[in-house]
Amino acid sequence: MGKHWLVRLWVIFTALCLNHVYAAESSFNWRGFITAGYSQTLANNTYLSYIGKDPNFLYDSKLGIAFSSNLSENLEASAQFVAQGSSQTFSPDVDWAYLSYRPNDSIMLRAGRLRFPMWLIADYYNVGYSYIWARPPPEVYSQNILSSFFGVLGSYSYALPTGTLSLAMYGGSSPLDLPFQSNFNGQISPSSLTGSFDRLLGATLSYENLSLLVRVNYARTYLQSSLNVQGDVLPGSSYGAYTLFQESFLRLPLAGNYQFWSMGISAKPFKFLRIISEYFGAELDNTPVSNNAYLTAGVPIGIFEPHFTVATSGSTAGTGYNRYALGLNTSVASNALLKVQWEGIDVKTGAGPLLSNPTGLVQVVSANINAVF
């Protein structure tokens, strides 16, 4: 046993998995993905609820399995299960599960538990191998208070001379159960925000070809929630909720019309340059609650891809921050990617939702290995 054993196991694993992902031809298929992550802050801060000054091997780590079965020529059943370290327990959860019907090449209908299709990588948010960052930019992607819903989605694609234009419309509802922590008489107290997103309606318009993807998204829903909390909410104990409600759950109504919109672009104008950018905004009862955006540039050089991200997050409550990230990815097999990343977070005003105890430039380092099989 020892490192030799680990290296051999990795090589065998890689060889067995090679090409499995999309080589099979059968009525029943499965595929999987794994991320083994490390992260820590370089000072006494808590970042994204869990990452602190001690090495954290849980927050970014996850294991997922997806199954699909062809029920007929046009009908398919699919489900994906994910066990995440951020849950502290690795208990598997249903990421999505739906029936998909494609009567022809242009039309697709889905029904079941669906990913909320608001962002560029919403559909494969948990598959670390498929995106450039050590973790998706929290300014946009940690708004995952609504990450999936129960309902239906229909999309229509139209072929243009230079690419494909698609329109997707969806509707449904989603339960809300968001745990966080509060400080009650000096004791950490578990708390939660529960309720539902009802009457969810949304649309996504996208254009794509082999080097460009542009998406514009809009959705609205009626939020009804109740708060179970004692004492004060701990900064950084639940980033998604903090961002949504701007640091104080009680400052905004717990029921109302909630609107989201986003725009995203992913382009590869040259072989040596990749650009990804997204903007996300939200409004509750016509009151803007957040504006967030990021821009990433990557430079593919053989098996390496250095990248740089600049991000900003602002709120009507007056808090906000800028975030800078430098990363380097390298392919360690045809189905595995090693990523290292440094981040600097510059909090402008207030504690902000991202961090506890921000002082000056807070630094976070991360490394993870991602594989698909």
Place this chain on the structure above:
Amino acid sequence: MNNLFTLFCVALFLTAPAQAVGSDQVAVVVNVSNTLSELKQKELENIFMGRTSTFPNGEPAVPRDQASSGVKEAFYQTYFSLSLDEIHDFWIREVYRGGRKPPIFVDTSNDSAMKSWISQNRNGIGYLGKSTLDATVKEIQITDVKLLKK
């Protein structure tokens, strides 16, 4: 340290480009019973990227891929301006978002397997080295390709 070096060498080996084949040495082939004689580049792209399941004449189109070879590298570079890594990443994203389905691989990654499969499937479309062309399959011309070359 030695282990890290071994791992690095394995990674380099696995990601090394396949033996290069000239772009003018790749033939797009269909079954000999197929009435098509040419396809536009966009039509070929739509078939191989899973956007359509039919030829322009309405007949079903069933593409087949080679798992990894110099011919495959030349095919994707010539007609789609994509490296093998880029096409691999494209399909990873499609598969994991429950999107389009990639072409199935022929059993073994060589021209003989591709020829054998195409010759037995009247709706098949694939590619192979021009030097291995014979009467068991039919080559079709791909038009409007020059715009892609960078």
